[in-house]
Amino acid sequence: MSCLFCRIAAGEIPSSIVYKDDRVVAFNDINPQAPMHVLVVPVRHISTLNDLSTEDDALMGEIVRRGAAIAGERGYGEGGYRTVLNCNADAGQTVFHIHLHVLGGRSFAWPPG
Numbered sequence: 001m002s003c004l005f006c007r008i009a010a011g012e013i014p015s016s017i018v019y020k021d022d023r024v025v026a027f028n029d030i031n032p033q034a035p036m037h038v039l040v041v042p043v044r045h046i047s048t049l050n051d052l053s054t055e056d057d058a059l060m061g062e063i064v065r066r067g068a069a070i071a072g073e074r075g076y077g078e079g080g081y082r083t084v085l086n087c088n089a090d091a092g093q094t095v096f097h098i099h100l101h102v103l104g105g106r107s108f109a110w111p112p113g
């Protein structure tokens, strides 16, 4: 198993886990871009958004709702937070295991860079 986030989900590589269940793991980004920068990932390997099928709809819903729950627990629900799913090179995806970025604690520009 060579995928970095598969190894983090399996506990083979240390990370700062903030949530874990059978299907979803969330951990702090190693290079945070905001006071809160959490990555929410499926335990099962899925490389990019392009690889999703209808069977993954519930899983992706869990990932998004988990990100919202973590932001809410940190007190960012009302003021707001940024969620990002990068897909492939032009979006800057560097780890090819789907991950939802959940960032909070500062204001974010739009459009993104």
Ligand code: AMP
Pocket: 004, 015, 027, 028, 029, 030, 031, 032, 039, 086, 092, 093, 094, 095, 096
């Ligand atoms: P992306 O550019 O959307 O593929 O995001 C990959 C993210 O993974 C970046 O924000 C990295 O800082 C983060 N990252 C890389 N390695 C690790 C790691 N070992 N633990 C936590 N986050 C990581």
Ligand code: ZN
Pocket: 003, 004, 005, 006, 007, 044, 045, 046, 096, 097
């Ligand atoms: Zn993986």
